[in-house]
Amino acid sequence: MLKVYLAGPDVFLPDAVAIGIRKKQLCSAHGFEGLYPFDNEISSKLAGERVDRLIYRANERMIRRADFGIFNLTPFRGVSADPGTVFELGLTVGLGKRVFAYTNTSSNYFDRVKLHKALSFDSERDVWRDADNMAVEDFGNADNLMIDWAIAEHGGCPIVRHETSPSEMYRDLSGFETCLRLAAEAISKSA
């Protein structure tokens, strides 16, 4: 049975363990074994080493064991995805494994930045800039272009965008289930 690493800011929820169990059940229903980083389990387990370092090592080890990954790229504490999840996406791609992703908003990166920051148009370079004078990507992508294209190039499908209510932002698993279907299809085709 293929193993899938389940990345996302879900681990920061109060009911992270319950969400993880649900995700693992959905994986089983699609014929995969889900690997979910239950960070909390590490907290009290080992002494003599920093907990954060142990979590890092456990997550990296889990990603190395996985056959592919599904990433929850829902914007987290700002305009972009959780940076821990984005790091794990890069790691998975670097290890040569397939990647699928979803986000629980249908909005573009550019539109989210525009909503939160005062932008000005730089007509000389034909780009929008924020208050720090930094160019704002405007390609219609869900997030930074490296993220969108990593998924498209190394998974074969664009990021699944699914609009949900604010209260369900980190709990809605419709996009996750779509990723499982896409993964099952892609893997049966390449088998």
Next chain:
Amino acid sequence: MLKVYLAGPDVFLPDAVAIGIRKKQLCSAHGFEGLYPFDNEISSKLAGERVDRLIYRANERMIRRADFGIFNLTPFRGVSADPGTVFELGLTVGLGKRVFAYTNTSSNYFDRVKLHKALSFDSERDVWRDADNMAVEDFGNADNLMIDWAIAEHGGCPIVRHETSPSEMYRDLSGFETCLRLAAEAISKSA
């Protein structure tokens, strides 16, 4: 001569090219060849394909060519590093290459989140939570634990933190130069 990939939100500056040239000069002075993603050069070069996809491919190719990487993890448009840079950090680690990083603030991730978000303490789980009820990491790290520990475990040194003035936030290269020195030392030791 070892090749070093130069990642960071520097590419979004109006004078990205000048900053890139300066970084490459500093690399040469330390005995390295700097590879800097001059995104802008791609923009008008090729037709028939999306510019953002071409940028992705060029950056990934450049990272694969590099021997190691130096990452500018200065907070960008929020509390964390630029997600494009974080993706590239993960990719570099996944490819088994060494990683060094700097950030132009001495602040902790937790303190930055506390400055911008209303937090409440969850005494049952012994963690701080934001308005979305998501746990806030409080390990004294510069950013998400996956980022700090990727650098420490795969570079051998913690993220270089250098406090600078807000106007120099994306231009100050002191931390970058420290990374070059650390890389030169680490590589001479392992040679």
